Amino acid sequence: MILAYSFRVQLRPRILQAIQTKVSRRPAKAKDWALPNTQRAQRWASSSNSREDYRYFLPVQTRWTDNDQYAHMNNVHYISLFDTAINTYMIRESGLLDHTAITKGGGRPVGFCVESLARYHRPVAFPEVLDVGVRVGKIGSSSVIWECAVFGEGGVGDAAATGHFVHVFVDPKTNKKVALDDDMKRALEKLQVQVL
Incomplete structure (x- = not known):
């Protein structure tokens, strides 16, 4: 217990100094430092939010429990929608994922x-039926960047939310990454879209 207390006392000034240094380096405008300064973020920020740029759609009925105290769907549900649409494509449409074999260790x-x-552009709420759009942004040797969008009821207008999901493919027995085989690449290429 004394060791833990001593460590905390010594570490606290360093943490405060690091936080103060980081805060003082931020640009004056909040919007400038809110986005990560990466190529992927810049690419995604400039991509289209239109329905025509997505290749696969999954209709999803919102639930009463999706709404929060502000009378719209809470932010935590969007990543779940992306995950559901991606995995539905992988299981039902492409054969990329055999979920029954995984439970048996193969x-x-x-x-x-x-x-x-996830980036939020406008709210959606129960009882809307949403369309979750999926496309493939980039195929790597063992990974894929899925790009997703949530469109409101009727599928009209720009996306209510956009985002991405990065999957690294691994052997289910060893959890070590593996190269995508030709069948997997072909299934992913069906959804690949080049957005300038």
Whole structure:
């Protein structure tokens, strides 16, 4: 207990100094530092939010429990919608994921989510039926960047939310990453879209 207390006392000034240094380096405008300064973020920010830019759609009925105290769907549900649409495509449409074989310790490689992001453009709420659009932004040697969008009821207008999901494919027995085989690449290429 004394060791833990001593460590906390010594560490606290360093943490405060690091926080103060970081805050003082921020640009004056909040919007400038809110977005990560990465190529992917810049690419995604400039991509289209229109329905025509997505290749696969999954209709999803919102639930009463999706709404929060502000009378719209809470932010935590959007990543779940992206995940559901991606995995539905992988299981039903492409054969990329054999979820029954995974539980038995075999089957094709599985995609582990290593990154997810959602951006909110306008609210949606129960009882809307949403369309979750999915496209593939980039195919790597063992990974894929899925790009997703949530469209409001009727599928008209721009996306209510956009985001991405990065999967790294691994062997289900060892959890070690594996290269995508040709069948997997072909299934992913069906959804690939180049957005300038």
